[in-house]
Amino acid sequence: MRNFISVHDVKDINALAETALMYKADPFKDRKLGADKRIGLLFLNPSLRTRLSTQVAAANLGMEAIVFNVDKEGWALEFEEGAIMSGSSVEHIKDAAPILGSYFDILCIRTFPGLKNREDDYSELYISQFIKYCGVPVISLESATLHPLQSLTDIISIKETLKENVAFKSINAKPKIVLTWAPHVKPLPQCVANSFAQWVNAWGEADFVITHPEDYELATKFTQGATIINNQDEALKGADFVYVKNWSTYTDYGKIYENDPGWMLTDEKLKLTNQAKVMHCLPVRRNVELSDEVLDGPNSIVTRQASNRVWAAQAVISEILKNA
């Protein structure tokens, strides 16, 4: 693995997930793998879990991690080729990236979409330019359209849960996983939903259903392979895992069309499922996206998911280091 930007960078999802679970069992197994290496964590947008779990993962591998909040500690970067820089952007990615590449062995970057222009966001200009010019392996800490470290964590958490539930395996050929849209107060990126769809489809070991109100369809290049149902109750029936997430509209880009509170996941709705485990990438708006009763109840595995972020990051960094 050279970069970690999407599921396409991964040869074997199950093997990568097993590496992560191996680190969970023995965090310091490869404590010398990152000796004398540096990983730079660049944030153009805020982060809690992604940042801290990646720092901890790097430290577990004996690697020096340095965080730089580009937006707050630095200045605005320019990404357009040929720009006449007489405006507010202070430095071009063409100048900044190769230098960062000379300081670090691996670079990680988080960039959010603008949600103004779909073509711009879906071209992944920022992270692509960064990869093009920095000269070292790049790990996405969430980009305009995808969040692969989150999706790897999600797969790890599903696999771990399946392993614990021996009874489950004997009954079903494949677990039923439902990704459901949920209400929110702000227009959010499609990244987590896109990425989860991409990974579950690539993994191929689930019956995968996506449910959302009409007008909230996702890009087909990510959803292809999933069954899409606009009736949430119908979709939830018999589900083993329910992944809850809000996203703004894709077709008429970056908008909130409706925000029907009836789409919030509650204990009542959970009764439709096969005692499904409930997932969310966090942060979650309690009693807007999910009810307290679900989040605080026995079906929630959101803390497990977020805790597994460390092992997902550690597996990815170690694969890149071993490949270097």
Added chain:
Amino acid sequence: MRNFISVHDVKDINALAETALMYKADPFKDRKLGADKRIGLLFLNPSLRTRLSTQVAAANLGMEAIVFNVDKEGWALEFEEGAIMSGSSVEHIKDAAPILGSYFDILCIRTFPGLKNREDDYSELYISQFIKYCGVPVISLESATLHPLQSLTDIISIKETLKENVAFKSINAKPKIVLTWAPHVKPLPQCVANSFAQWVNAWGEADFVITHPEDYELATKFTQGATIINNQDEALKGADFVYVKNWSTYTDYGKIYENDPGWMLTDEKLKLTNQAKVMHCLPVRRNVELSDEVLDGPNSIVTRQASNRVWAAQAVISEILKNA
């Protein structure tokens, strides 16, 4: 020691202070105690001494310290149970805390009071919720009503000064310590004053006097055991230590009633004392709280106090690590 939130977490103040002084004499004595451990420093409010001294203390113990400015690098947290999160807070402490607890072995948190509602602030909701949900030991880096690392430093600095002053010990049974209110330009929390009162009272090895203008009384649960005098000159007489600090009103909460410049500590006022050593937690408003002549003169031990922050933090972290 499991948590370090107030003096009630400390079994033996003198023993803890001696541990701190031991580290001052030999900073790297326990350099392997924190190996493979992580301490997370979370700031909901700004900090200079507390942050840097705790980072240095952790490094002295061989522990990886990671700083996260929740307010600036993350987002607004919700602390109310049952909140419908359709407003500006992005993540509930119930979701964030257990995850942070899974990333770190010890968590430190700084939260200031709102100074709007006394009941809210004095319930210590923020730090209590954090302890309740994070699942690992918590060290207060200053909370709504207390600042225990500062108070431990203060006791250490007093003990250190007393040891050096052999003559002193032969004359007095107990040193006279005066905590005096001072003017300021902004309404400040009562934390440092509350905490100092709580610790000196618990320590029990001083004649302890608190002086402040009428209307600036502190909460009796912290001051109980001290003599309270509203005449500053009277209070200062024969003092061996004068601790200078501003605080806003407690009874009619969070206000500035008067700001009599006559309460500023000057060399003239120091003449009333027994050549008292002058203390302040810093930052200090020069020529508002204390005059330049006092701060720059031989009686000030404010730099000693602040320097001792490292050893106070190191003693507390090591006690928690040894207890884990």
Added chain:
Amino acid sequence: MRNFISVHDVKDINALAETALMYKADPFKDRKLGADKRIGLLFLNPSLRTRLSTQVAAANLGMEAIVFNVDKEGWALEFEEGAIMSGSSVEHIKDAAPILGSYFDILCIRTFPGLKNREDDYSELYISQFIKYCGVPVISLESATLHPLQSLTDIISIKETLKENVAFKSINAKPKIVLTWAPHVKPLPQCVANSFAQWVNAWGEADFVITHPEDYELATKFTQGATIINNQDEALKGADFVYVKNWSTYTDYGKIYENDPGWMLTDEKLKLTNQAKVMHCLPVRRNVELSDEVLDGPNSIVTRQASNRVWAAQAVISEILKNA
């Protein structure tokens, strides 16, 4: 070397540059030199290269580096002696500096000029007060009038380029170095230009020419020794190195008088030179200060310059550590 504030702190520029190049060849040569030592990096203004390269340099020497953005994570500092602090500054440098000095073995500080009052800026009040009160060695990460780590990097990069170009050495006695003013959209400090002039003059191994529009003269205390020409084309003739940099006016202080786009360095202008290598400290405004064609062409050594920042910082830190 005790402090590193200007070229005057350096006994032998060539020797220091050779130390830097030695570290470039073998970054971990002195990996134990900084063991159990701490370096504090204090920023009153933003930074990318300076911050990250100094962190990496410290890590290469086995030294714990702690970054503190004073302006964003802390509060406003007061630098005036005798100030009555009833305004917006929260802490006096007299109180903060000695404490920081007690936490760290070396302190680094970045402070920009206000560009309002020349006397104030050129008195270097901030960094001088910091050195006066902190009690430990200080490294400038750029001050009101100088940027010595940048200049050391510049000399290293020139020397390195000369070594590679064997043919060059046989033809010329001394390389011709031209520092040229360039247009910009904002009034910038004179630091980099002042500092480069000061170092090249002190180094003495070049024919040194400075070119700028009338009214953009620099302080003679830094330029003395250089030939100053207001005709850029004339100045560029036969140049081996062209250093491009904008600065605001010095005499009528901190202004933009004119911003003639004709002063932008282009491939056309490069034809006047001896295939000059092009330098810039970065960040650079593309197609304002320099054209894309120059920056992306074979003559640019700006990435080399910025990459060498690590070795410059490492050489300076090691000299201070060895001297301690």
